[in-house]
Amino acid sequence: MSADPGPVVRTQRRGAVLVVTLDRPEARNAVNTAVAVAVGAAMERLDADDSLRAGVLTGAGGVFCAGMDLKAFLAGERPAVPGRGFAGLVERPPDKPLIAAVEGFALAGGFEMVLACDLITAADDACFGLPEVRRGLMAGGGGLLRLPRRVPRGKAAEWALTGDRISAADAHAAGLLNRLTPPGGALDAALELAERIAANGPPAVRATKRVLAEGGQWPEAEAFARQNAIYEPVRSSEDAREGAAAFTEKRSPLWQGR
Numbered sequence: 001m002s003a004d005p006g007p008v009v010r011t012q013r014r015g016a017v018l019v020v021t022l023d024r025p026e027a028r029n030a031v032n033t034a035v036a037v038a039v040g041a042a043m044e045r046l047d048a049d050d051s052l053r054a055g056v057l058t059g060a061g062g063v064f065c066a067g068m069d070l071k072a073f074l075a076g077e078r079p080a081v082p083g084r085g086f087a088g089l090v091e092r093p094p095d096k097p098l099i100a101a102v103e104g105f106a107l108a109g110g111f112e113m114v115l116a117c118d119l120i121t122a123a124d125d126a127c128f129g130l131p132e133v134r135r136g137l138m139a140g141g142g143g144l145l146r147l148p149r150r151v152p153r154g155k156a157a158e159w160a161l162t163g164d165r166i167s168a169a170d171a172h173a174a175g176l177l178n179r180l181t182p183p184g185g186a187l188d189a190a191l192e193l194a195e196r197i198a199a200n201g202p203p204a205v206r207a208t209k210r211v212l213a214e215g216g217q218w219p220e221a222e223a224f225a226r227q228n229a230i231y232e233p234v235r236s237s238e239d240a241r242e243g244a245a246a247f248t249e250k251r252s253p254l255w256q257g258r
Contacts, residue, residue, distance in 0.1 A: 007036035010060075011045070011072040014191060016198040018040035018046050025061025027155060030069035031087045031109055033077045039080035040088025047094045050257040053198035053205065055094060056190045058101040058116060064126070065110030079109075084124045086141040090116045095206050097197050102126045102188035103183065109167075115150065121179040121189040126168040126175075134163040149216065151176050201239040207231060 010021045019140050020030035027037075039057075046055045068079055068086070085091025086109055093116045098141070099129040100106070101115040105127045105179045114120055114128065122128075138144070148156040151174040159166055172180045179189040197205060207230050218226050220225065235239060238256045247251035 004021055007020075007029050007038070008032070008034045009042060013052070013055075015195065016051060016183070017191060017194040018055045019111050019187075019191070020043065020046075020057050022057075022059040022065055025059075025063065026065050027041040027069060028066035029059040029110070030066045030072075031079045031113075032069040032072035033071075034196070036079040036081050036086065036088040038088070039102070040084045043084065043089060043092075043098075046096055046098075050202070052096065053200075053257075054096055054194040056101055056179050056187065056194050057089075058187050059103065059106075059110075059181050060102075063104035064100070064102045064106040065113060066105070067108030067110045067112075070232040078108065081223055087113050088188050089113055093117070095209070095243055096202075097194070097205060099178075099190040102128075102168075103186050105129075105165075106164045108139065111139050112143040112146075115146040116214075117141055119178045119190075119193055120176060120258060121181060121186045121193065122168045122171065122177050123183045123186050124180050125183050127165045128168075128171055129163065129165040130160050131163040131165075133161065171258070179206060190223055200233075201237075201255055203234045203237050203239055203242050205244075206233045208250045 008024050012250055018191060019199050020039065024030060024033060024035065046052050080086045081088040090112050098117045099119040100114040102122040103126060106114045107129045109204050111128045111130055114234045130143050132139045144160055147160065155174050168180060181189045182236050205227060210230055211227055215223065242255065
């Protein structure tokens with residue numbers, strides 16, 4: 001009988017930030033069904049808990065994620081969660097901001113998990129890539145949809161069609177990364193960003209994320225009407241009044257979080 005490998009995903013609360021760590025270093029944090037279910041559960045927790053304001057996704061053992069666990073796939077596993085897709089994340093990211101903290105490599109489905117996050121920090125020796133075409137496959141976890149929105153289309157096409165690995169320096173130069181750090185520093189940089197986000201009005205942050213994610217797909221003639229439908233509940237919220245009062249009274253706001 002094999003030993004129980006223990007949790008494949010760890011969660012840790014850091015103030016108002018939920019840190020989610022892929023923890024299968026012996027498999028380079030590859031995604032099997034257990035990982036997908038655990039990540040999906042962590043995303044549900046992040047959205048359901050009003051006291052959590054942002055999340056950070058990272059990997060243990062100096063590696064972010066090698067993508068789908070091919071051994072598990074060949075054994076018949078489907079590393080996806082209904083409604084959330086591959087890795088419990090790529091088809092429906094959380095409503096709250098999620099930051100990827102990348103050490104080592106984030107390849108194939110691992111890179112697609114990164115691209116499902118709102119912000120990205122990475123060590124300067126990290127690397128990324130969508131190597132699926134080299135295996136006769138297509139990156140089907142959202143990478144081909146999201147990458148051209150994050151970097152110039154020509155660069156996205158080059159990376160996706162060649163399957164080449166992308167250095168952290170090249171990713172940063174293309175505008176993909178928010179912070180480039182020395183090795184071992186990606187998590188601290190992600191936490192710093194998450195804490196700055198968490199200090200802001202929660203309904204305003206969620207609404208801002210939603211407009212950023214959806215607005216580019218709206219017909220121009222409908223864009224302001226759709227934005228206003230999202231903005232109105234924020235404008236009339238208790239937190240909007242609290243933000244204005246705190247500003248005029250020169251104090252820190254006390255957010256209700258709803």
